[in-house]
Amino acid sequence: xxxxxxxxxxxxxxxxxxxxxxxxxxxxxxxxxxxxxxxxxxxxxxxxxxxxxxxxxxxxxxxxxxxxxxxxxxxxxxxxxxxxxxxxxxxxxxxxxxxxxxxxxxxxxxxxxxxxxxxxxxxxxxxxxxxxxxxxxxxxxxxxxxxxxxxxxxxxxxxxxxxxxxxxxxxxxxxxxxxxxxxxxxxxxxxxxxxxxxxxxxxxxxxxxxxxxxxxxxxxxxxxxxxxxxxxxxxxxxxxxxxxxxxxxxxxxxxxxxxxxxxxxxxxxxxxxxxxxxxxxxxxxxxxxxxxxxxxxxxxxxxxxxxxxxxxxxxxxxxxxxxxxxxxxxxxxxxxxxxxxxxxxxxxxxxxxxxxxxxxxxx
Amino acid sequence: xxxxxxxxxxxxxxxxxxxxxxxxxxxxxxxxxxxxxxxxxxxxxxxxxxxxxxxxxxxxxxxxxxxxxxxxxxxxxxxxxxxxxxxxxxxxxxxxxxxxxxxxxxxxxxxxxxxxxxxxxxxxxxxxxxxxxxxxxxxxxxxxxxxxxxxxxxxxxxxxxxxxxxxxxxxxxxxxxxxxxxxxxxxxxxxxxxxxxxxxxxxxxxxxxxxxxxxxxxxxxxxxxxxxxxxxxxxxxxxxxxxxxxxxxxxxxxxxxxxxxxxxxxxxxxxxxxxxxxxxxxxxxxxxxxxxxxxxxxxxxxxxxxxxxxxxxxxxxxxxxxxxxxxxxxxxxxxxxxxxxxxxxxxxxxxxxxx
Numbered sequence: 001x002x003x004x005x006x007x008x009x010x011x012x013x014x015x016x017x018x019x020x021x022x023x024x025x026x027x028x029x030x031x032x033x034x035x036x037x038x039x040x041x042x043x044x045x046x047x048x049x050x051x052x053x054x055x056x057x058x059x060x061x062x063x064x065x066x067x068x069x070x071x072x073x074x075x076x077x078x079x080x081x082x083x084x085x086x087x088x089x090x091x092x093x094x095x096x097x098x099x100x101x102x103x104x105x106x107x108x109x110x111x112x113x114x115x116x117x118x119x120x121x122x123x124x125x126x127x128x129x130x131x132x133x134x135x136x137x138x139x140x141x142x143x144x145x146x147x148x149x150x151x152x153x154x155x156x157x158x159x160x161x162x163x164x165x166x167x168x169x170x171x172x173x174x175x176x177x178x179x180x181x182x183x184x185x186x187x188x189x190x191x192x193x194x195x196x197x198x199x200x201x202x203x204x205x206x207x208x209x210x211x212x213x214x215x216x217x218x219x220x221x222x223x224x225x226x227x228x229x230x231x232x233x234x235x236x237x238x239x240x241x242x243x244x245x246x247x248x249x250x251x252x253x254x255x256x257x258x259x260x261x262x263x264x265x266x267x268x269x270x271x272x273x274x275x276x277x278x279x280x281x282x283x284x285x286x287x288x289x290x291x292x293x294x295x296x297x298x299x300x301x302x303x304x305x306x307x308x309x310x311x312x313x314x315x316x317x318x319x320x321x322x323x324x325x326x327x328x329x330x331x332x333x334x335x336x337x338x339x340x341x342x343x344x345x346x347x348x349x350x351x352x353x354x355x356x357x358x359x360x361x362x363x
Numbered sequence: 364x365x366x367x368x369x370x371x372x373x374x375x376x377x378x379x380x381x382x383x384x385x386x387x388x389x390x391x392x393x394x395x396x397x398x399x400x401x402x403x404x405x406x407x408x409x410x411x412x413x414x415x416x417x418x419x420x421x422x423x424x425x426x427x428x429x430x431x432x433x434x435x436x437x438x439x440x441x442x443x444x445x446x447x448x449x450x451x452x453x454x455x456x457x458x459x460x461x462x463x464x465x466x467x468x469x470x471x472x473x474x475x476x477x478x479x480x481x482x483x484x485x486x487x488x489x490x491x492x493x494x495x496x497x498x499x500x501x502x503x504x505x506x507x508x509x510x511x512x513x514x515x516x517x518x519x520x521x522x523x524x525x526x527x528x529x530x531x532x533x534x535x536x537x538x539x540x541x542x543x544x545x546x547x548x549x550x551x552x553x554x555x556x557x558x559x560x561x562x563x564x565x566x567x568x569x570x571x572x573x574x575x576x577x578x579x580x581x582x583x584x585x586x587x588x589x590x591x592x593x594x595x596x597x598x599x600x601x602x603x604x605x606x607x608x609x610x611x612x613x614x615x616x617x618x619x620x621x622x623x624x625x626x627x628x629x630x631x632x633x634x635x636x637x638x639x640x641x642x643x644x645x646x647x648x649x650x651x652x653x654x655x656x657x658x659x660x661x662x663x664x665x666x667x668x669x670x671x672x673x674x675x676x677x678x679x680x681x682x683x684x685x686x687x688x689x690x691x692x693x694x695x696x697x698x699x700x701x702x703x704x705x706x707x708x709x710x711x712x713x714x715x716x717x718x
Contacts, residue, residue, distance in 0.1 A: 043700060067718060083718060113718060161718075184609075185466045186591025192460065193498060225718075244455045245567070272566050279718075295709075298573075317572075318709035334709045354709075357718055 033057065033094075033363050036321055036332055037066030037080055037356035046353075047080040049094060049362070054338060054349040060092045060100055067113025068162070068358040074121025075143045079103075081126060083356070085110040085183045089126065091147055094362070103147050108132055109139065110183060114162045117143070118204065119169045125204065127160040127174060128152070134180040134191070136160030138172065138202065153207025157198050158191070161225045166233065171210055171257065172202045173235050177223040179242070192242050197224045199237060199255045213261040215253070222249055226280050230305040231287030233257070238278025238292045251278050252292050252303065264308055266301070273299040273313070279357050282322035282329055289342060291329045295320040295357070300331050302342035312342045321359030332359045384641045386571035390559045393578055393636035394548075398448060399555070401628060402541075402548050405441040409534070409541040412438045416531040423527060425519045431530075432510050432615060435503075438537065439617040442503060443624020444631070445544070447585030450567075450577055451554030452547025457498055458540050464499040465611055466592045472499030476508050480526055488528040490535050502540075504611070506533045511614040576708045578638060582629045583699030589625050590691040593618075598675060598684045605675035618671045622687070623664045630657035639702055646705035653702065656694045663687040 034050045045062040047069055064086055071078035071094065082088045087110050092100040105111055105128055115126035124141040136155030141147045157176025164173050178197030180190040197220070201210035215222055221243040228236050234254045241249055251274050253263035266274075275297035282291050289311070290303045295318045302312040316339060321332030328344035331337075332355035340346030415434040419427035445453075446463065453459050464472050475497050479487045486492030493501055509515065509530035517523030518530075548555050554567065558577065561568040568574040597610035597618075610618045633639055639650035666683035667674045674680040703709065 043696070182468050184596050185468065186587065186595070188466055188588065188592045190466060190468050193457075244457075246455060 033361075034323055034330065034332075034338075035069040035071065035078060035094075035360040035362055036358065037062070037069060037083075038351075038353040039065065039356070040353045047078075047090070047092070048353070049078075050338070054347075054351075056351075058092075058094065058096055060090060062090055063088055063102070065356070066090075067356060068115075069360045070115050070117060070124075071360065071362050072117035072121035072124075072143070074119070075117055075124075076121075077143065078362075079115060079117075079124060079126075081111045081113045081115055084112045085129070085131070085181055085187065086113075087111065089115070101147065103141065103149075105139065106149060109137065109152075112136075112159070112161055116163055116165050116172070119165070123150075123204075125163060125172060127155065127163045129159070129181065131182045134158050134182075136174070136176055138163065138174070138204075138207070153202065155202070156200050156209050156212055157196065159197075159223070161223075162227050164227055164229060164235070165204075166201070166235075166257065167229065170204060172204045173227060173229075173255075174200050174202060175224045175227055175237060176200060177225050177240075178220070179223055189242065192221060195220050195223065195242065197222060197239075199224055199227075199235060199261060201257050211257060211259060213255045213259065215261060215263065219249055222251075226278065228281045228283040228290055229287070230254070230283050230290060232305070234305070236281055236283065236290045236303075236305070238281040240278060241276035245276060248272060248276065251276065252281075252290075252301075254305075264303070266310060270299075270301055270310055270313055273297045274301070275299075279320035280322050280359075282324060282359075284328065284342075285324045286327075289328070291322045291331075291341060293320050293322050293331060295334060300329075300341055302329065314341055316341075320357045321355050323359040323361040325361070330359065330361075384637050386575055386641065387559065389636045389638045389641050390561075390571070390574050390578070393632060393638070394555045394559050397632050397635035398445075399548050401441070401444040401631070402448075402544050405438070405445050406538070406541040406545045408434070408438045408441040409538040413531070413534040413538040416527070416534040419518065420524070420527040420531045423518060423520050423523060428510070428515075428518045431518075435506060435510055435615060436617050436620050439503065439612055439615075440620040440624035440627075443621045443626075444628030446621075447581060447588065447625060447629060449584070450581065452544050455547070456543070458543065460498040460502075461494075462502045462537060462540055463611070464502060464504055466596060466609075467499060467504065471497075472504050473508065475500045476505045476512075479529060480509075480514065483525045488525070488532050490532055490539070493532045493536055501533060501536050503537060506530055506537070507612050507615045507617070509533065511616075572708060575638065575706060576703075578632070578636060579698060579703050579706070579708055582632060583695055583703070585625065585629055586691045586695040586698065589622065590688055590695070593622060593625070594684070594688050594691070597671065598688060599681060605681070607672040607675050610671045613671050616670045619664055619667050623661065626657060626660045626664065630654065630661070633657070633698070638706070642702070642705040646701075649697070649702055649705060653694065653697050656690055656697060660687055660690045660694065663690065 037047045045065050047060040049058040051057050065083045066080040067083040069080050080090045087105045089103040090100050109128045112127040126139045128137050128139045137152040139152050140150045142150050155174045159177035159179040161175045161177045176198045178195035199213045222239045224237050226238045234256050236254045239251045250263040255261040274294040277296040278292045279295045293300050298317045300314045304311045318334035319331045325344040328342035331341050334354050336351040339348040412434045415431040419431045557565045557568045558574050561574045599605040612618050663683040663686045667680045
């Protein structure tokens with residue numbers, strides 16, 4: 001966990017001096033910091049770091065639309081990944097001391113918008129596409145050597161999306177969405193009839209497959225996309241359905257390294273409100289509550305992880321980004337709103353930029 | 364005199380303000396004046412193609428083949444006007460892919476169609492049999508090959524009997540799907556009612572905002588799909604030469620009919636619904652700006668008169684194709700971002716983007 005005081009200490013005087021006085025004060029007084037990719041009112045793309053009070057503490061310019069952000073206190077760096085099929089990732093120094101560095105995916109690969117650091121901050125893992133072969137890979141980057149790409153291993157599926165590090169610090173869990181895309185055709189989904197989504201557990205030390213879980217064959221068009229880990233180490237996932245809109249399959253479930261995978265039975269009204277589309281998934285700080293969002297249905301749902309039932313349903317227009325906050329969550333929207341959810345005491349804020357799909361809690 | 368002019372202008376402005384179009388009128392205009400007529404036109408063209416194929420198969424001739432090919436072109440253009448309507452009946456029963464399986468990066472459809480023709484698969488010449496096969500062999504892409512691909516010259520004589528029967532079955536399938544689209548857009552308490560009268564109890568559109576977002580989204584995402592799937596794959600880039608065989612309907616020479624129909628359909632939806640006029644006073648210029656860009660796109664399409672294989676090698680026509688790609692990008696930003704923002708909608712950013 002990123003500690004504010006440690007962060008300030010590590011950042012040093014140079015950092016404070018590099019900030020505007022108001023921003024430095026905001027950072028000093030801040031308990032929480034969130035990060036998100038955004039689109040500004042002028043149409044340009046970037047990422048922002050927000051303080052507890054909602055002040056924009058830092059901004060990073062991006063060459064095109066970003067997606068998710070990952071951060072490592074050990075590395076002292078954050079990374080914003082391009083939205084798929086983008087080929088850039090921008091490594092930034094949250095303290096503002098070092099200039100951002102732009103990484104480019106190698107020929108034949110593009111990013112999928114998500115990634116994660118190793119616990120020691122020395123390695124960065126990114127979900128990528130080997131698009132000629134229509135296979136997902138995890139690109140490995142050396143954070144101690146200018147983010148040189150060291151190699152890759154397969155995700156054992158097509159269209160990998162979010163990737164998390166399991167609590168053991170060794171196992172990566174990847175949501176293979178199952179959808180083939182190719183940069184020649186933009187974001188067109190090329191294999192909807194033959195999709196094969198899965199959740200895979202991979203040993204990050206050598207890329208070996210620890211386990212691969214699939215839903216029933218009849219749900220092959222249920223693209224598993226986003227995940228969060230609960231207090232028991234179960235991986236909660238949210239799906240996007242690519243079949244007929246009237247089908248309304250269940251969209252939220254959990255998987256475990258013990259080989260279980262199951263979908264939750266959400267009530268019909270809640271399920272209908274998700275519109276066959278879960279945009280992000282987050283776990284509360286204690287891992288007891290899971291939140292899922294649907295920007296298409298303008299719906300946020302908090303789920304009791306132990307009881308496996310919704311405890312709160314709220315609406316937020318274009319709401320998608322979710323991050324833990326207090327005992328609940330904070331949600332961000334494509335219309336620039338930042339609001340508390342499920343017990344989080346947070347005053348709603350409105351910004352003049354649009355939040356992208358994901359909101360990261362840094363500390 | 365000057366005061367009188369000012370007064371007239373003010374009165375006109377207040378009338379214009381008072382007559383600001385309401386969401387319900389926009390939605391009604393979209394459904395009644397644009398979508399339904401275009402779906403009916405596609406249905407009519409498809410039934411015409413089905414009958415032209417029946418006539419060709421009953422009496423194979425060069426003339427009959429030419430008639431079928433011309434009717435195919437009309438169907439492609441009419442499809443362009445409705446192919447981007449990725450809501451409602453188009454999204455049920457795999458109709459979108461069954462009408463046109465595209466893009467087909469691995470050429471799966473071509474291989475499957477060739478296999479059907481070479482094996483003279485009896486299942487493919489019965490409607491139910493065809494409908495149980497891969498979506499890639501059921502629709503307009505397959506018919507493009509049947510009518511204009513390698514071996515299509517056989518259609519003018521008895522040797523092409525099987526090929527013709529397969530084409531006739533595809534045409535019947537397309538006509539059946541077109542009929543289902545009509546039924547879907549005219550069904551009581553169906554998508555048309557839900558779009559025009561959004562309410563909480565609807566499973567799809569619960570408010571004017573959601574319905575308007577769907578409308579704007581159709582065009583914003585339709586422009587992206589057209590550029591990324593139907594245009595960019597075959598035009599030259601800084602890194603790679605043109606690949607005209609990646610163009611949809613290159614065999615029949617109907618690529619530009621598809622693109623023209625698509626732009627025409629999207630322009631019609633914006634114009635016919637008057638959605639771009641339902642904006643605050645400061646954004647009133649947007650409607651003209653959007654239509655200006657649509658007309659630029661149509662002018663570029665009109666400049667491409669050669670078959671795409673030749674057009675990509677002819678400097679002026681290749682430039683027109685490149686310009687068309689730029690204009691679709693500009694239009695996507697104008698509709699998906701500027702118009703969306705002016706209407707207070709969220710389209711094309713967080714929502715509806717498949718991430």
